[in-house]
Amino acid sequence: MSEIGERVKKIVVEHLGVEPEKVVDSASFIDDLGADSLDTVELVMAFEEEFGCEIPDDAAETILTVGDATKFLEKNAKS
């Protein structure tokens, strides 16, 4: 997993309180990791904070899995 992928995984484990093994690229935040709609809003905020970038609402709507987040941040991360 990429360095950005590792950082994404760490945030997801911390915020959703899930086992690290479950946080794989194909895992859906809502369907596989038990997040609700408010959790996903907070996750996006945590990504913004960690990677120093803004994730607009229309982009956030396309981030449904761990892999989606990693892919987006590999392109857009500023820190």
Added chain:
Amino acid sequence: MRRVVVTGLGMLTPLGCGVDATWARILAGDSGCKKIDTFEVSDLPSQVACYIPRGDGSGGTFNPDQWMEPKDQRKVDDFILYAMCAAKQALDDADWHPKSDEDQFATGTMIGSGIGGLTGIAETAVLLKERGPRRISPFFIPGRLINLASGYVSIEHGLKGPNHAVVTACSTGAHAVGDAARLIALGDAEVMVAGGAESPISRIGIAGFCAARALSTGFNDTPQKASRPYDKDRDGFVMGEGAGVLVLEEYEHAKRRGAKIYAEVTGYGLSGDAFHITSPPPDGNGGFRSMSMALKRAGLAASDLDYINAHGTSTQVGDEIELGAVERLLGNAASKVSMSSTKSATGHLLGAAGAIEAIFAVLAIRDNVVPPTINLDNPSVQTAIDLVPHTSRKRDVNVALSNSFGFGGTNASVIVQRVTN
């Protein structure tokens, strides 16, 4: 009206996590007060508070992870976490874990708070100013709202009856017990999980009550002496944190399922002072009327009372006004009644106070013992009423009344008594 009994108790107080842990230390005359060490106090007049004892969960300590998932703890202010802790204890104690639709629909929640998520609101206001609205968590609002204590408890335990919350400052806990009992009496629920929770020990909380000149300021170096109701050297209350929750149940429902029955809630009185936002009227007529109404509701005379758990916060003005109202209520019966303020040991838990004190009243009946008013070295006035100075005392307790009075001139009195058939 249908009869309402107490079948479960749960508490988290500055004296311990759990009813047994707290009660043992109350009866031993311990104080839960210490120097504030979680934030800067050098510029605050009051520097003492009654913290819940955090630890690994052993020896009566509070381990948050035993009561709420860490990921959920992050989303809420502590009063909700404390409510979750006390509510689980109470439901386990009552052995009431409703699973069927019928049982879930018949079980409600009424857990209030005086202030709710003050700390989280203060921190988020700073975040908003410094970083802007995009940094505000989606959990900011649902984690601070007072009724979310009831909300979280109802979700955790599948309680689908009335989902309500009381907000009446320092009489919240007593109003919650009284109002929840009333919902059962009127048939809106068979079981209610009722009480209060508070987490006010923060810089803004202490600063706010200091500004209102409500807190003790003269015992910063001897914190365990700071809360001293009725004593001539008292100089304000000591802030406390925690939660108290009771499981209230319709009498026949409790009997049918063979539940352990602690006591019956027979009296409840409420009144307003219509006088001042923070001070009671000098004649204490609001407290007098709420006590009188509770006696009337219970069908009792003042001479039937054995124990009164006083509001008694250790403020200069309030203690003597309440005492005067109680003397007027009791008349010639004053010498047979014991009245103590357990706030001398726990500090003032604001919205949780009335709930933990209703529990102490129930335990006084169960064990035929009255808890002490600690630090009462020199009463500021003479009274025929036994104020139970320093040490607990064995005595018959069949009828107990608990008083709670709040800012805004709101008063509540709850009477619990030994169950008779």
